[in-house]
Amino acid sequence: MEIVYPRVAAIDVHKKQITVAVRVPGEQVGQRRQQVRKYPTFYSALREMTGWLVAEQVTHVAMEATGVYWRPVFHALTEADGLEILLCNAHHVKNVPGRKTDASDAVWLAELCEVGLLRGSFIPPAEIAAIRELTRYRKKLIEERTRETQRLHKVLEDGGIKLDSVASDAIGVSGRAMIEALIAGERDPAVLADLARGVLRKKIPDLAFALAGRFADHHGLLCRLHLTHIDHLNDMISKLDARIDEAITPFATQRDRLKTIPGVGDRAAQTIISEIGVDMTRFPTPAHLASWAGLRPGNHESAGKRRKGTTRHGNPHLATVLVEAAWATSRTSTRLGARYRRLHRRFGKTGGKKAAVAIAHTILIIIWHLLANDTTYTDLGTDYYTHRDDPETRKNQLLRQLHDLGYQAQLTALAA
Structure with a gap:
C-alpha cells in the first residue's frame, strides 16, 4: 500500500512499560527502517522517549487507548511541537492472530499508521x-x-x-x-x-x-x-x-445557548460541554457527532436485506445526560415534547425508552447546530406536526380511529 506518512511511530502502552516502534525511510528508495525500543512509564523516561521521536523527525504517533495509562504518555508527547498524536480505539486495530507480543503490536500499529488506516479518537483541549x-x-x-x-x-x-x-x-x-x-x-x-x-x-x-x-x-x-x-x-x-x-466561565455563552433547548438545564449543559467541547470542527457533520456519542441508529444490511440495527457503544456519559434531558422535555409543551409523544404512539406502549433515545439524538443534532453556528434554539411549538400535516388527511385519520373504537362521529367546522 502507498505510504501516506513516511515518518511514524506507534506505542504499545502498559502500566509499567511502553514499547515504541519507529518506521522511517531507509537508505534506499522504497526501503523502510524500523526500530523498537522499550521505556518505563516514569515521566523522565517518557520525556526521553519523546526526545528520541523528535530526533527521528517523526510526524505521527499512534497508540491505543488503554485505560488511564495512555494519559501520561500523551501528555509527554504533547510537550513536543510537530507531533500529531492518534489515540485509537483498541477494537479497531486488532493485530493478526498468532503474533501477539508487545513489539509486534507496536509494529502493526505503526504499519497501519503509515498507510493512513488509523482514525484518532476525540481528545478535548486541556x-x-x-x-x-x-x-x-x-x-x-x-x-x-x-x-x-x-x-x-x-x-x-x-x-x-x-x-x-x-x-x-x-x-x-x-x-x-x-x-x-x-x-x-x-x-x-x-x-x-x-x-x-x-x-x-x-x-x-x-x-x-x-x-x-x-x-x-x-x-x-x-x-x-x-x-x-x-x-x-x-x-x-x-x-x-x-x-x-x-x-465553565470561559464557555458561559455556549452554556447559555444550550440551556435554551427544552430539557437542558445548567448541570446538563455543563456536562455536554465537558464531553464534546465547543468547537464543532472536530465533528464535520451532526451525524458524525451522533455516531461518536452512540446515539445514531445502527446499520445492519446483508444480502440486500436490512435488519434491525441498535445504537453503537459511544460516550456513555454524554448519552446518559441527553436521555435524561429527553425524558424531561417529554413532559413539556414544545416541539420536542410533541415529537416524543408522536414517536411513543408509533412505537407502542412499551416504546417510551426507544422514543427517549430518539429525542436524545434530536437534541444532540440541535446542539451541534447551536455550537457550530453560534445561535440559540427557537422552538417551533407543540402544534408543529399538526400544522405540518394535511388537515384533511389528519381529520380522516382521527375519524377512522374513532370508528375503530366503536364511535360514529360527525364533525362541524368552527366559525372563522
Whole structure:
C-alpha cells in the first residue's frame, strides 16, 4: 500500500512499560527502517522517549487507548511541537492472530499508521478535559449519595420504620428531624410524627403508624453513620459545583445557548460541554457527532436485506445526560415534547425508552447546530406536526380511529 506518512511511530502502552516502534525511510528508495525500543512509564523516561521521536523527525504517533495509562504518555508527547498524536480505539486495530507480543503490536500499529488506516479518537483541549474530570467525578459522588441513601432506607425498614412509605423524601427537612429524634432515643410515634413540617403535617396520622416499629440502638448507630456520610458527600458535591461553575466561565455563552433547548438545564449543559467541547470542527457533520456519542441508529444490511440495527457503544456519559434531558422535555409543551409523544404512539406502549433515545439524538443534532453556528434554539411549538400535516388527511385519520373504537362521529367546522 502507498505510504501516506513516511515518518511514524506507534506505542504499545502498559502500566509499567511502553514499547515504541519507529518506521522511517531507509537508505534506499522504497526501503523502510524500523526500530523498537522499550521505556518505563516514569515521566523522565517518557520525556526521553519523546526526545528520541523528535530526533527521528517523526510526524505521527499512534497508540491505543488503554485505560488511564495512555494519559501520561500523551501528555509527554504533547510537550513536543510537530507531533500529531492518534489515540485509537483498541477494537479497531486488532493485530493478526498468532503474533501477539508487545513489539509486534507496536509494529502493526505503526504499519497501519503509515498507510493512513488509523482514525484518532476525540481528545478535548486541556481546559475542557479539566471540566470533564470534575463533572464525571460529581456524577460518581451523586451516585454514591443515592446508594448511601438506599442503605439508610434499608436500616429504617429493618427497624420497622416505614417513613418513605408516607413521605416522598425520607431525608428531607421533616424526615431528617424524625430520624435524628430516633437516633437520640425517641420512640413515641406521636411525638415523632409531630415533627412533620409544611404539607406533611396533613399526614400526621399516617406518620404515626409508619413510625411505630422496633427501632433499636444499633439501628440508631447505623443511621448516624449513613447520615454523616451523606452530609460529607453533599459537602463534596457542593465544592465540585462551585469549582465547575468557575471552570465553565470561559464557555458561559455556549452554556447559555444550550440551556435554551427544552430539557437542558445548567448541570446538563455543563456536562455536554465537558464531553464534546465547543468547537464543532472536530465533528464535520451532526451525524458524525451522533455516531461518536452512540446515539445514531445502527446499520445492519446483508444480502440486500436490512435488519434491525441498535445504537453503537459511544460516550456513555454524554448519552446518559441527553436521555435524561429527553425524558424531561417529554413532559413539556414544545416541539420536542410533541415529537416524543408522536414517536411513543408509533412505537407502542412499551416504546417510551426507544422514543427517549430518539429525542436524545434530536437534541444532540440541535446542539451541534447551536455550537457550530453560534445561535440559540427557537422552538417551533407543540402544534408543529399538526400544522405540518394535511388537515384533511389528519381529520380522516382521527375519524377512522374513532370508528375503530366503536364511535360514529360527525364533525362541524368552527366559525372563522
